[in-house]
Amino acid sequence: MTRIDSGGTSAPIKIGVLYSRSGVTSAAETTQLQATMLAAEEINRAGGVSGREIELVCLDPQCQPRRHAELAEQLILEHRVRIIVGCYMSSTRKAVIPIVERHNALLFYATPYEGFEYSRNVIYTGAAPNQNTLPLAGFMLSQFGSRVSMIGSDYVCPYESNRVMSDLILERGGEKVDETYLPLDAPWESYLDVANRIKQRSPDFIFSTVVGEGIPHLYRAFAHVGLDPYRMPIASHMTSEAEIAVMGNDLAQGHITSAAYFQSIDTAENLAALARYQARFGADQPTNMCWEAAYFQMHLLADAIRRVGAEDPTLLLRVLPGLEFEAPQGRVRIDEHNNHTYLHPLIGRVNAHGRFDIIGRAPERVKADPYVVSHITPEWTAHAHPELARAGAVR
Amino acid sequence: MKQVAETPAILRDLRSLKVVVIHPQDQDGEELLAQLRRIGCDVEVCWPRLDSLPSGTGLVVMAMRPETLSIDFPWLGTSTSPPVIPVVTYENPITIEAVLRLNAFATIPSPVRSFGLLTAIAVALTQFKACRMRERYIERLEQKQAKVRVIQQAKQIVMKARGVSEEDAYQLLRSQAMLKREQIETVAGEIVKAHETLSF
Numbered sequence: 001m002t003r004i005d006s007g008g009t010s011a012p013i014k015i016g017v018l019y020s021r022s023g024v025t026s027a028a029e030t031t032q033l034q035a036t037m038l039a040a041e042e043i044n045r046a047g048g049v050s051g052r053e054i055e056l057v058c059l060d061p062q063c064q065p066r067r068h069a070e071l072a073e074q075l076i077l078e079h080r081v082r083i084i085v086g087c088y089m090s091s092t093r094k095a096v097i098p099i100v101e102r103h104n105a106l107l108f109y110a111t112p113y114e115g116f117e118y119s120r121n122v123i124y125t126g127a128a129p130n131q132n133t134l135p136l137a138g139f140m141l142s143q144f145g146s147r148v149s150m151i152g153s154d155y156v157c158p159y160e161s162n163r164v165m166s167d168l169i170l171e172r173g174g175e176k177v178d179e180t181y182l183p184l185d186a187p188w189e190s191y192l193d194v195a196n197r198i199k200q201r202s203p204d205f206i207f208s209t210v211v212g213e214g215i216p217h218l219y220r221a222f223a224h225v226g227l228d229p230y231r232m233p234i235a236s237h238m239t240s241e242a243e244i245a246v247m248g249n250d251l252a253q254g255h256i257t258s259a260a261y262f263q264s265i266d267t268a269e270n271l272a273a274l275a276r277y278q279a280r281f282g283a284d285q286p287t288n289m290c291w292e293a294a295y296f297q298m299h300l301l302a303d304a305i306r307r308v309g310a311e312d313p314t315l316l317l318r319v320l321p322g323l324e325f326e327a328p329q330g331r332v333r334i335d336e337h338n339n340h341t342y343l344h345p346l347i348g349r350v351n352a353h354g355r356f357d358i359i360g361r362a363p364e365r366v367k368a369d370p371y372v373v374s375h376i377t378p379e380w381t382a383h384a385h386p387e388l389a390r391a392g393a394v395r
Numbered sequence: 396m397k398q399v400a401e402t403p404a405i406l407r408d409l410r411s412l413k414v415v416v417i418h419p420q421d422q423d424g425e426e427l428l429a430q431l432r433r434i435g436c437d438v439e440v441c442w443p444r445l446d447s448l449p450s451g452t453g454l455v456v457m458a459m460r461p462e463t464l465s466i467d468f469p470w471l472g473t474s475t476s477p478p479v480i481p482v483v484t485y486e487n488p489i490t491i492e493a494v495l496r497l498n499a500f501a502t503i504p505s506p507v508r509s510f511g512l513l514t515a516i517a518v519a520l521t522q523f524k525a526c527r528m529r530e531r532y533i534e535r536l537e538q539k540q541a542k543v544r545v546i547q548q549a550k551q552i553v554m555k556a557r558g559v560s561e562e563d564a565y566q567l568l569r570s571q572a573m574l575k576r577e578q579i580e581t582v583a584g585e586i587v588k589a590h591e592t593l594s595f
């Protein structure tokens with residue numbers, strides 16, 4: 001590996017952090033912030049990166065794209081930061097990309113998104129559609145049927161996920177029985193309307209691409225109109241332990257999520273990281289897919305800085321592609337060509353404790369394919385899944 | 396947008412699209428190649444000459460450089476030529492004129508960025524297909540128009556020669572065509588030709 005003499009500097013390595021502490025998606029983003037802090041503290045406790053301490057500069061972008069852009073520029077120009085971790089919704093990432101490209105900075109993005117993007121200045125550690133939407137679609141269409149209701153938040157990611165799902169439904173001769181998009185700040189009553197319509201039309205399952213504060217509304221509305229998740233579950237690739245903590249376990253129980261990480265994963269790395277996290281932030285703090293990506297990307301970053309002996313993005317980009325890390329979900333790897341990450345897709349069903357029983361898993365880690373247009377569902381999702389029956393009856 | 400539409404066929408077929416890239420191996424060339432591979436196209440690179448296109452080429456991406464401007468590519472501008480997306484480094488009139496001659500539907504500016512290539516490809520392929528369909532439609536219309544003109548001329552000749560009405564002249568042409576088992580425009584063409592031969 002290239003090692004550039006850093007001149008024996010012991011100055012801290014400054015890393016900018018853009019996770020929102022207020023706004024529609026702040027529940028998940030707060031866990032990403034805490035995961036980032038945990039990882040930084042772990043790295044520092046182990047002696048830092050080649051003797052240099054990691055110093056986080058945390059600013060609160062409040063879920064607003066413009067504020068993300070302003071704060072990214074502020075981090076780079078005023079705080080002299082070259083590396084930023086953060087962003088959640090695609091609109092916020094799109095706002096930050098021109099800034100990091102202009103200043104040749106590096107953004108680490110730890111949230112699942114809709115694909116069709118590659119920036120030299122972004123490392124994507126969340127799932128691409130072929131790692132979450134596709135396994136979920138394959139699993140649900142095989143195990144539950146192909147009459148599907150779609151409900152999403154009104155922005156780009158849900159449209160793209162639903163395009164993938166729609167193509168797969170049509171290929172199987174299925175039917176979209178309903179397709180609704182609600183504003184990010186839609187009130188509970190709007191979700192109630194949708195739930196009533198779903199009840200009337202009785203699909204095989206509901207595909208939800210609702211994000212943030214809408215998620216508890218949707219699950220509450222679903223329960224309110226008396227729908228049974230064991231007969232007609234909501235399937236999502238965004239509903240995580242963070243949203244379950246907000247809505248309560250009883251509302252979430254029986255519903256299904258696909259992700260590359262659940263808190264219930266029993267790897268040694270997860271158990272250890274989880275113990276440290278809860279010791280640091282509280283025993284009642286759940287983890288989730290975005291938490292995990294935010295956590296492992298800090299360790300990947302620290303390893304990359306260690307290898308080149310500097311935090312210069314151009315140098316880091318020489319070693320980040322192909323870099324691997326033993327993450328809580330299993331061994332992950334940054335792809336050599338597309339800056340996305342090999343992940344381990346899982347399907348989980350929420351149990352009575354608000355945790356996910358894993359009812360399906362990819363046999364090996366999956367390469368991210370952000371530009372795939374025509375999807376073929378993975379073979380493993382079509383098999384019989386005895387875990388599904390154990391996690392609740394399919395009738 | 397209230398309903399998600401079906402994915403356009405052009406996007407679905409991107410992974411089987413054969414792209415020929417006429418570009419030197421510089422930073423732009425590498426960026427272009429890497430992004431085309433991320434998109435998943437089947438890519439072949441050459442520079443600067445390409446005497447014949449590999450079979451099945453669906454798209455050509457060409458650097459507009461002095462090297463390519465001076466080359467006469469024999470496969471360009473024929474009825475079977477694929478669409479060409481020029482990569483434009485200069486905006487001087489000479490280069491722009493060369494871009495216009497390519498009948499390009501999209502361009503890629505240099506320095507090449509990964510972003511924008513997919514849209515450029517989708518626009519170029521869609522517009523190219525639409526343009527081809529329009530050309531074929533116009534061709535068919537022109538052929539039809541020519542037939543109508545011949546029949547009209549033949550009718551005039553028959554009307555004068557036999558002293559009949561336009562409708563009767565048409566019926567005569569039709570019955571002759573049926574008798575000879577030929578198209579009415581063939582019979583009409585023979586009459587027009589014979590008339591021209593006699594009119595001296």
